[in-house]
Amino acid sequence: MTASDLAGELKVIAFDVFGTVVDWHGGIRAEVERMLPGVDGSAFALGWRAGYAPAMQAVMARIAAGEGGFTLVDELHLHILDDVLRDFGAQERLDRDGRRELNTAWHRLPAWPDAVQGLARLKARYTICTLSNGNIGLLTEMAKRAGLPWDCILSAEVFKAYKPDPRVYLGAAGVFNVAPTELMLVAAHADDLAAARACGLRTAYVERPLEFGPGRPKDVTPNPDNTFHARDILALARQLGC
Numbered sequence: 001m002t003a004s005d006l007a008g009e010l011k012v013i014a015f016d017v018f019g020t021v022v023d024w025h026g027g028i029r030a031e032v033e034r035m036l037p038g039v040d041g042s043a044f045a046l047g048w049r050a051g052y053a054p055a056m057q058a059v060m061a062r063i064a065a066g067e068g069g070f071t072l073v074d075e076l077h078l079h080i081l082d083d084v085l086r087d088f089g090a091q092e093r094l095d096r097d098g099r100r101e102l103n104t105a106w107h108r109l110p111a112w113p114d115a116v117q118g119l120a121r122l123k124a125r126y127t128i129c130t131l132s133n134g135n136i137g138l139l140t141e142m143a144k145r146a147g148l149p150w151d152c153i154l155s156a157e158v159f160k161a162y163k164p165d166p167r168v169y170l171g172a173a174g175v176f177n178v179a180p181t182e183l184m185l186v187a188a189h190a191d192d193l194a195a196a197r198a199c200g201l202r203t204a205y206v207e208r209p210l211e212f213g214p215g216r217p218k219d220v221t222p223n224p225d226n227t228f229h230a231r232d233i234l235a236l237a238r239q240l241g242c
Contacts, residue, residue, distance in 0.1 A: 007240045012176045014131035016187035019211040022109040031105035036090055042213050051080035056162045070160040072135040078103045107141040116147050118233030121242040127151045131172050133162045164195030204228035204236055
């Protein structure tokens with residue numbers, strides 16, 4: 001099957017957001033350096049992000065044990081922030097309101113330079129949506145600030161499970177009443193794409209070599225298991241004939 005045939009089968013394109021569509025490292029670094037002068041904003045951003053996966057895993061373990069409900073990513077970020085502030089010896093520099101303001105930096109992340117134009121071109125042919133662990137309120141404010149032209153904002157919040165749980169990927173197909181093969185996930189993360197493929201979705205890898213900052217470049221070697229591989233979202237749009 002040719003790339004053109006595959007493109008013709010697609011009806012919905014869903015996007016991972018953090019790192020794929022927006023620059024979380026650059027955005028968080030800038031906000032940390034604004035609010036906490038003298039703190040290494042890059043290291044702080046990396047430390048904050050490092051707590052994300054373990055926090056989600058702990059929530060899902062509690063749910064499985066019947067010991068709690070789903071937790072929004074905004075709340076997870078706030079809990080992780082307290083730990084990172086302690087790690088950097090900055091816990092006394094922000095009061096409760098200051099910590100909440102810094103926490104909403106995740107709502108204010110800048111789009112990668114290609115994102116808005118690329119999404120607009122894809123939107124002309126396909127339904128485009130988020131498929132992120134970020135909560136709906138976070139993703140909505142981010143979209144308004146960054147000008148991201150989503151048709152729909154889908155979040156793990158809808159399915160009460162975080163990616164890579166199959167309920168998220170298959171739930172997205174269910175929302176739009178399409179077969180998994182008619183839905184494609186676009187992400188800059190191999191594990192996210194592998195989980196989507198296991199559920200029958202098409203996948204597209206978008207290179208974000210500087211996702212973790214210039215000091216930690218990523219390996220963006222193509223994986224033949226992905227349906228498409230593109231330098232950025234605008235290049236993906238061109239591959240799909242948009």
